[in-house]
Amino acid sequence: MLELDARLSSQMRVAEKPGALRAISVFFAHSGDSWFWAIGLFAIWMSGDAFWKKWAVVEFAGISLLVVLVLIIKFRIRRKRPEGEWGKIYRFTDPHSFPSGHAARAFLIATIATGFGPPWLAIALWIWAPLVALARVAMGVHYLSDIVAGALFGILVALISLQIYQPLLDWVFRLLGFALW
Numbered sequence: 001m002l003e004l005d006a007r008l009s010s011q012m013r014v015a016e017k018p019g020a021l022r023a024i025s026v027f028f029a030h031s032g033d034s035w036f037w038a039i040g041l042f043a044i045w046m047s048g049d050a051f052w053k054k055w056a057v058v059e060f061a062g063i064s065l066l067v068v069l070v071l072i073i074k075f076r077i078r079r080k081r082p083e084g085e086w087g088k089i090y091r092f093t094d095p096h097s098f099p100s101g102h103a104a105r106a107f108l109i110a111t112i113a114t115g116f117g118p119p120w121l122a123i124a125l126w127i128w129a130p131l132v133a134l135a136r137v138a139m140g141v142h143y144l145s146d147i148v149a150g151a152l153f154g155i156l157v158a159l160i161s162l163q164i165y166q167p168l169l170d171w172v173f174r175l176l177g178f179a180l181w
Helices: 002-012 020-031 034-047 050-077 088-093 101-115 119-138 144-176
Strands: none
Touching (some): 020 119, 034 050, 034 101, 050 101, 101 119, 101 144, 119 144
16 A cells, blocks of 8 residues: 555656646645744734634634644654655655645645635635645655545544634633733
8 A cells, every 4th residue: 555655656746857837836835834824824813804813813723733733643653755855844844744734734724714714715725725735745745645644634623623713712812811803
């Protein structure tokens, strides 16, 4: 099974092939980065009305929880990333590939947007999420099984988060003494 996974993943790889498909893959592979989403959600929170502030806080909280859970799984399983040159920052800071944190994050963001956001945004994010996941394989930093597991895990964490975010954030706001929206 792992051999088939590696072979199929290798066939999708464009990291070493110059051209438009590689450039598009680089863009989507980076668009799921945590720092990008942290900055973007902070900007939305700073400039948005109460709805967008709440949306940004819920997304940020979900992403934060997901980061911890994905890292726990990665350091338990310790599956080495595919060999390659692209993505040295990922390879250095996180040498493990299973599950894909980018795929998990992208699908969590899309799922939360579906449960808590305007339909146009949910549709856009559901188009974007699989592109992020596939780009991670195309750029050689993940196997197909990594992104499938990441996507399913991100959806699961998002569905749970949508059920518990309100009481959990109410509790946090009581501890802080103020609300974030």
